[in-house]
Structure formats: C-alpha cells, structure tokens
Amino acid sequence: MNISVLVTGNALQVGETAANLIAAHLGLRPSPILGIATGSSPLTTYAHLAQLRRSGHLDVSRTSAFALDEYVGLAAGHRQSYRSVVDREVTTRLALDPTRVFVPDGNADNLDAACLDYEAAIRSSGGIDVQILGIGTNGHIGFNEPGTAFNSRTRVAELSASTRGDNACYFPSLSDVPTRCVTQGIGTILEARRIVLVASGEAKARAVEQALQSAPDTACPASALQGHSRVTFVLDTAAAHLLNPATLAPMQHSSR
Numbered sequence: 001m002n003i004s005v006l007v008t009g010n011a012l013q014v015g016e017t018a019a020n021l022i023a024a025h026l027g028l029r030p031s032p033i034l035g036i037a038t039g040s041s042p043l044t045t046y047a048h049l050a051q052l053r054r055s056g057h058l059d060v061s062r063t064s065a066f067a068l069d070e071y072v073g074l075a076a077g078h079r080q081s082y083r084s085v086v087d088r089e090v091t092t093r094l095a096l097d098p099t100r101v102f103v104p105d106g107n108a109d110n111l112d113a114a115c116l117d118y119e120a121a122i123r124s125s126g127g128i129d130v131q132i133l134g135i136g137t138n139g140h141i142g143f144n145e146p147g148t149a150f151n152s153r154t155r156v157a158e159l160s161a162s163t164r165g166d167n168a169c170y171f172p173s174l175s176d177v178p179t180r181c182v183t184q185g186i187g188t189i190l191e192a193r194r195i196v197l198v199a200s201g202e203a204k205a206r207a208v209e210q211a212l213q214s215a216p217d218t219a220c221p222a223s224a225l226q227g228h229s230r231v232t233f234v235l236d237t238a239a240a241h242l243l244n245p246a247t248l249a250p251m252q253h254s255s256r
C-alpha cells in the first residue's frame, strides 16, 4: 500500500500539516495547479495556507485552482453554491487571482457539454499538481458516491441520501439540498500528480478505515486512491482511531 498516513492531534494540526505539505509541492512548480475541495474538512488547511502566504512562505501569484464539484441548479450567487464557497473560503482567503479559479458550472444549459469543457480545461492547464480531498462519511471523494466506477470522468451525478443528510446543515432544510451535482470523476481525480486527503473527527473514522484497509472496491470510492502512487492522508486521532498500524506499510505517525 502506497498511501502515506500522517496522524496529528486535532483538526487545526491537520490543516497545518496538510498546508505545509501542499505549499512544498506547489513551490516546486513555476505555475502550479491546485485542486480544491469544499466542505468543512479543508478549512483549516486553507487557513494555514493563507497564513503561509501572508508570512511570505507561499507565492500564489501564478497558482490556478480547479474545484472538484458543484451542485446542480442552485441560483447564481447562492451562498451554498460551491462557486460562492470557493470565492469566500479559497480565492479571497488565499488572495488567488479570481480569473485563475475554476468551478464546474451547475447551471449550464447543456450540463454534459459543460462537463466535457471542464475536463478539457483541466487538461489544457497541464493537469492538477496537488489535489486536496475531503472524504464523505460514506467514503465518497468529490461527489463520487459508492458504486461509482473508478474510471469515471466529470459528469452529472445524483447525490446519495446520506450525503444530502450530511450536507443538510448548510441549508434551511433537507428538502433544500440539491439532488444532483456536477463532479470530477474518480478517474479525473486520479490523474492529479499528488493527492492530499484531510479528515478529522470520529464521523470519518469508518470511511478512512475502509479507504485504507479494505481492498479497493467501488463500495468505498476513496479506496480507489490505493491505486495512486503519491497520496497522503492527513488525519486527526479521531479520524484515524480505527486504523491498525500493523496493516499499514509504510505508515508514519506524527502525534503532537
């Protein structure tokens, strides 16, 4: 198993560890391409990346970014659209050039054509250098729900009942959570040169365990990452607590 696993004490330390790793990788490229996730997991990572930029340890002037996914059908400017979340949490905080930040279009007249265009845009940028991922409680990555083929590409997909339930906290009620999304496919995600997955909290422990310790299976989309040669999981102790160190090689612990 190729995946490196770093275990830190809490979500803040997850963010610090992941951001240091990501900044080091971005620093190797003249015009780096960052793959960004939304949701709560990477917020501490973005906060620490912002701190690195402010202190002069990260130059983002030539960085471009591609988001993983977007809800279908939320009105333009909706606070919970991933375009709005990315503007708030990533573009503004990291002071990225907004013209270099891309989010799938969940309101395109022709969604299938927009998905193909998004793939083409990633490809013509040269591809993702470092992809940040969260993980769903059901093991999804991007919005690739259990059952998604590992060679899937950017497309319109249905959100599972469990994912809609998990994300209902961001909306007035469950019925306001969109039922469909545009998401990069698992095959698209696996083309990133490096992948850093961040997870914290007990609710993610089962998904993390399945991703790392079960044989790759579409029942746990994140288990597809076992087929990639440069993946790091940065976890807090709660998200890591079901892992068996004896079955992981190599596994690095860095508890602080």
Ligand code: F6R
Residues within 6 Å of the ligand: 036, 037, 038, 039, 040, 041, 042, 068, 069, 133, 134, 135, 136, 137, 140, 141, 142, 143
């Ligand atoms: C978000 C995304 C999802 C989230 C996952 C975890 O762009 O692609 O896979 O990473 O749903 O969400 P949080 O971090 O909110 O628990």
